[in-house]
Amino acid sequence: MAGALREAIVDWYGVAARDLPWRRAGVGAWGVLVSEIMLQQTPVARVLPVWEDWMERWPTPAALADEPPGEAVRHWGRLGYPRRALNLHACARAITDDHDGKVPSTYDELRRLPGIGDYTAAAVASFAYGGSHAVLDTNVRRVLARAVRGEEFPPKATTAAERTLAESLIPEVDAPRWAVAVMELGALVCTARAPRCADCPVAGECAWRLAGRPAYDGPARRGQTYAGTDRQCRGRLLAVLREAHGPVPKPALDAVWSDAVQRERALDGLVADGLAEPLADGTYRLPGTVI
DNA sequence: GATGCGTGGGA
DNA sequence: TTCCCAAGCAT
Numbered sequence A: 001m002a003g004a005l006r007e008a009i010v011d012w013y014g015v016a017a018r019d020l021p022w023r024r025a026g027v028g029a030w031g032v033l034v035s036e037i038m039l040q041q042t043p044v045a046r047v048l049p050v051w052e053d054w055m056e057r058w059p060t061p062a063a064l065a066d067e068p069p070g071e072a073v074r075h076w077g078r079l080g081y082p083r084r085a086l087n088l089h090a091c092a093r094a095i096t097d098d099h100d101g102k103v104p105s106t107y108d109e110l111r112r113l114p115g116i117g118d119y120t121a122a123a124v125a126s127f128a129y130g131g132s133h134a135v136l137d138t139n140v141r142r143v144l145a146r147a148v149r150g151e152e153f154p155p156k157a158t159t160a161a162e163r164t165l166a167e168s169l170i171p172e173v174d175a176p177r178w179a180v181a182v183m184e185l186g187a188l189v190c191t192a193r194a195p196r197c198a199d200c201p202v203a204g205e206c207a208w209r210l211a212g213r214p215a216y217d218g219p220a221r222r223g224q225t226y227a228g229t230d231r232q233c234r235g236r237l238l239a240v241l242r243e244a245h246g247p248v249p250k251p252a253l254d255a256v257w258s259d260a261v262q263r264e265r266a267l268d269g270l271v272a273d274g275l276a277e278p279l280a281d282g283t284y285r286l287p288g289t290v291i
Numbered sequence B: 001g002a003t004g005c006g007t008g009g010g011a
Numbered sequence C: 001t002t003c004c005c006a007a008g009c010a011t
Helices: A002-016 A029-038 A044-057 A061-065 A069-076 A083-098 A107-111 A118-127 A138-149 A160-168 A175-188 A230-243 A250-254 A260-272
Strands: none
Touching: A002 A175, A029 A044, A029 A083, A029 A118, A044 A069, A061 A083, A069 A083, A069 A230, A107 A118, A118 A175, A138 A160, A138 A175, A230 A250, A230 A260, A250 A260
């Protein structure tokens, strides 16, 4: 019966899959790795143009490794979580220095690269190298929670039970195809907000739907305002550095956030994180950049 | 295990 | 308008 579920989802993927550039033939492991890091907590629609620009500019890890880290941050644009740009740059240097310029192919090697956790290591090993891993992202967790466990949403943190279930579903043949198919189902049909059960290839065997789509009764899943936070302040400051064509005088940073205490804390945080660099003359710039 | 970390679009 | 959340990771 697990086999029937898998087959229905993989068949659906055959006709419903999006034509995403990092899925096309000829895209190497570097392109896959770049896409996976950009897609961490970021919608596909916003990643698309940045990925295209990035791959044209830096088609290999060595090309990116030759740049100062600040250039990666600059071209990250407004994708958010800019530490990922630093992580990708550090990946490029580690790949160049320690892996002969080639993105490593095993889960364990990938997992040791900066900013690569369980999901991303499994995804790259699967999608770039055909490996067989449980690729457990938020989409897959939601699909399995509904179809198998009969609950609207998965637990807040990944549990051992979820992992065991995901591993039990890995097919012996073409595991990456199953992994990308079930992810795609979660992204397009079995969505968080308004699932399109009418279009779902496994609606007839979905435990949650068969139970009448009972509402989630677990602990509150959210609650986090953004306005006024250090995160927003950091974002404002970094945007100034990104868009500047030279070292930025302190007053230009002061202008974008009125609370001086919070502003200084945020700026110190950016410097500590390696996202900003103070110069001897009191100006600031993206780390290592010249222009 | 709980927190901090950006951003923008859709409901 | 406000709220939710989108292929997570590190501490």
